[in-house]
Amino acid sequence: MLIRSLEIFQAVVDSGSFSAAAERLHTVQSNVTAHIKKLESELGVRVLERRNPVALTSAGHQLLGYARRIGDLHSEALNHFKGGGEPTGELRLGSMETTAAVHLPRVLPAFSRRWPAVSLNLRTSPSACLLDELREGRLDAAFVIAGNVGDGLAMRPVFRERLVLVSGRPLESVPCAAELSRTSFLSFRQGCGYRQTVSVLLAEQGAPPAPVHELGSLDAILGCVSAGMGLAVLPESTVRQYRHRYPLHTVALPEALSAVTTAIATAGEETWSQPLRAFMEGPWLPDLNEPSRPALASV
Amino acid sequence: MLIRSLEIFQAVVDSGSFSAAAERLHTVQSNVTAHIKKLESELGVRVLERRNPVALTSAGHQLLGYARRIGDLHSEALNHFKGGGEPTGELRLGSMETTAAVHLPRVLPAFSRRWPAVSLNLRTSPSACLLDELREGRLDAAFVIAGNVGDGLAMRPVFRERLVLVSGRPLESVPCAAELSRTSFLSFRQGCGYRQTVSVLLAEQGAPPAPVHELGSLDAILGCVSAGMGLAVLPESTVRQYRHRYPLHTVALPEALSAVTTAIATAGEETWSQPLRAFMEGPWLPDLNEPSRPALASV
DNA sequence: CGTGCATTATCATTATTTGTGATGATACCT
DNA sequence: AGGTATCATCACAAATAATGATAATGCACG
Structure with missing residues (x-):
């Protein structure tokens, strides 16, 4: 079952005819017919009564429910990554205990006020553990002691201690x-x-x-x-x-x-989720643009 | 975005490697690679960190949420039509006032007890209106005066009055x-x-x-x-x-x-939703197998 | 610091599917 | 009956997915 087929199915139901749906989707009527037929053969039931206007069958009425839900999710997903919508979803942060206690109470509320649809998830751990979690993809970003970590992680100094x-x-x-x-x-x-x-x-x-x-x-x-x-x-x-x-x-x-310098560590920018990008780019994080001190760092 | 791509993405996350996912889905590793790359180029972010085992990126973690939800809906839909699962969803019934008052109180509770996941929706109207609603796909079945209705509707006599x-x-x-x-x-x-x-x-x-x-x-x-x-x-x-x-x-x-005979009218059997099929086949509906009286019928 | 083992990437090729445009069949309205 | 709408069918073109072989890469272990 293709998302495309469900989209075409919905267009037919909305517009009331195969040809109108074809026009609406900038394709041809025979293509619409083919998609509907494929859907019907996959599901084993007729879903549309070919009349003027077309009528949903009993099974078609149920399919419409699924089509809508899947279609909505699909466009929500696309919009999440491409469209310029609000950041939503989860932002998984890690932090050293001290940073969480001293600095984050000034950072997180500002972020949350600006992007209320993002649910924050903060975990405190020693720096080394945080970097491991970051590498394994269980965190989106972590506040750690600045230092070069070798692999693909990016560090941006944010607090000087x-x-x-x-x-x-x-x-x-x-x-x-x-x-x-x-x-x-x-x-x-x-x-x-x-x-x-x-x-x-x-x-x-x-x-x-x-x-x-x-x-x-x-x-x-x-x-x-x-x-x-x-x-x-x-x-x-x-x-x-x-x-x-x-x-x-x-x-x-x-x-x-x-x-010592505290930095926020993340994976490369090309992997950032929308909430993470919003977090990194907002005014709540200072940016101490200085080379981080390699001494005492990592581990 | 193809459902198939999301399925492959999930398999990669679950199995921890492209090749393992390929095996699990009975395809080849290059195909998995292609799907993931397509997904990434469509969304504009890297979703998987190619390591051993592969790690979700920040964006990938979010995609996984969507993939799961869409995948679940998809298999739920497939299962709804093909698989032998419980009937679920809505069953939209129409009935004449008299039938609703006298007979349905013995029918509906039995059906609902047997298939509690189906939500019933009963509307009462004169026979002619019910048949129109049936034709337009706004009802799944209707209790009406028996008679030949000409078009594709099927009638099964159920009560003699x-x-x-x-x-x-x-x-x-x-x-x-x-x-x-x-x-x-x-x-x-x-x-x-x-x-x-x-x-x-x-x-x-x-x-x-x-x-x-x-x-x-x-x-x-x-x-x-x-x-x-x-x-x-x-x-x-x-x-x-x-x-x-x-x-x-x-x-x-x-x-x-x-x-006079009261019949249950439906569209052709090949259009029945699962709840409708369950309703038509259960023991709650008597089946008076006699030719319906054409006299007085329709309208 | 290579060597070997495991991984993913790339590529040419085939198979499958999707989309197209023309045509035919069917119903409906006047 | 004729006109106008509809959807179905078909042959073909275009796009895409799947395959299998091979190359590149990363990682662990000596």
Whole structure:
């Protein structure tokens, strides 16, 4: 059964005659006849009573229902991809926990207000997992630590962060190696971009690898840090946002370590769905047009 | 966009590779490639990431939604006409008022219990209107006075009726011409099969055409008859059913006039929808296999 | 960093289907 | 009956789908 045949069938029903339908569809009457005959032989019933005007048979009346529904879906699909209609459907976003907490509350509402027909689906995960999901086609876009990812993924830097060392007690400066070796760190699970920074920091200070507790939630991490369980490395913006909830103290990290960029990663532009294109092109996403820092990136 | 292309697209997504999809659909891999490429060029986006296994792009994820919905509708339609599935959809029935009142309450519930997925739509009208609606494809079947209708409609006798003269006062026999000429008759509107009988009765008795009031409802007719407004000609079964509500008296009509058959009229069997076929073939409809009486018929 | 295995792309070819235009058959209206 | 509309049929042209062979590509494993 061809969509085309159903389209012709509908035209016949609407216009009341084979020849009128042919004219309406810019084809010839014998072609209309052929399509209807094929439909009828495929379905095993007569669907049109050849009279003037043509009349639907009982079976034809039922076919019309299907024809309309399939035709509507078909043109909706075409319109979705080609026509200039509103973006609709689902937009599957992934984000690091910190970005979701600090930046997305300014991004998503603006997008949703502009394109209310798009249903948003946000998942938080460490950067590495997000990039995997993106590659496997289970996400449309992901907010991750900027860096070159090698394969076909495109990255656009959107937020600049300053990582700080977070502690429950006041700190003067980054603790010395001896002190660090007696401290534990709290971080997201494996794959989190910031976690890398912890290792580099320890190495730079000449301290041995410290124990790293993996907690899956920002609240858990900051709550435990403020209770003195250990230190954490997080974007300053995140800590600032949580400061009114937990007693937290921060100390700056060396410039080389502290500056990280968050980027939005997507597949090539020629694969973008309409909602994704709308998301990428709207004013809600800043565009820091600078080369992304390859350091600390990927994994 | 071909349904076939969407089917192939789905197979690729399900099976994870072009070649596996080809095998599953009993075709060759180059054909799968061609269909996907065509789809992509029609829609203007890449829908599949050629990897192992293949991955949906953002746009492909959206297309999959449409493909599934269209595919489901398509197979539902095919199954509806060819497959042995349950009858579903609408069954549009027409009936004379009297048949609807007396016989259908024994027919429709049985059918509906057996095929609950069919939604019934019953309209009451005079026979002639029903046949017109049937011809124009606005009804699937109609209960009408049996008779030959000339064109392609098929008739199957289902109920035998005995017409009686109904009066509000006791009657010994059919009134004489003199009395009839002073009486008015109550009947359904033009096109009612029973109304014809009134004219024939008057003619046979040698009485002049009496005034005929047209009332669109059985209750109205019988209520007025019992109040002495005039006489009516109706099936005895109908009168019997209403007797407990209105004080009614009946008198037999001459055999030639009284015997009428109610038939179910449909278009040719090769046009029947599945619900109609189920309705015609079930045990709820009696089949009086006798030649229908052409007298008094049609109009 | 090749080698081998699996994948998809390309291409020439055939088969099938769709679309065309002319003609004939049929009904309907006057 | 004649005129006018309708749809069916047919032979043919054009377009498209399917095929099979081969080339190009990507990926894993040593």
